[in-house]
């Protein structure tokens with residue numbers, strides 16, 4: 001894992017944006033995996049700015065999102081379909097037909113999950129997957145105890161995650177219980193993972209994911225097994241890391257050719 005510790009979340013988001021922009025410039029038909037939640041919002045703002053000011057071209061990019069709520073109409077303001085439209089897709093020149101988000105209204109959920117996996121494969125696999133982390137250590141909506149080899153499927157949210165997401169729905173009781181999420185195995189198949197985490201609320205999950213044992217009880221810890229996982233954190237999210245000094249030194253002393 002590469003741990004990049006920045007003094008504030010904005011500079012960490014900007015590094016993530018530069019990594020994605022470089023990928024898209026080098027390979028215009030890149031396949032990008034997007035995440036939702038509060039964490040990647042500044043990253044999407046940077047990508048929009050790069051599109052508008054520097055002509056960053058998304059016209060040949062294919063996108064796959066991590067997850068969606070079951071039973072939520074795509075037009076619902078708290079759906080991840082709405083989130084992606086409002087915060088990124090409508091503001092860049094991505095082809096809508098190349099954007100994919102799990103179908104929370106699918107009548108046959110297992111068939112729809114299988115089809116989602118097949119679409120990712122048919123697109124050539126995901127080049128960069130953006131990830132947030134839940135305060136309980138989840139990535140995507142792979143809650144603690146998720147199989148480390150899991151594929152896209154239905155999951156049940158924990159009480160903690162429903163509490164954490166209550167703000168998007170105007171109350172915890174309105175947060176759906178079920179979701180469709182890429183599995184940990186699906187995420188592990190991507191060629192690069194960019195995990196973003198900011199704020200004290202994420203400090204424990206980050207310390208466990210980065211420096212704890214690989215365990216299904218902290219699903220993000222599986223990224224220790226990924227050959228190219230980059231963890232971007234601010235000081236608060238890094239505050240429980242034992243080796244922060246080392247990670248900072250490594251980043252500050254990267255050879256020029258290795259910088260982002």
Ligand code: PGA
Nearest residue numbers: 036037038039132133134
């Ligand atoms: P957040 O969610 O970005 O809103 O904190 C992250 C997650 O649950 O994966």
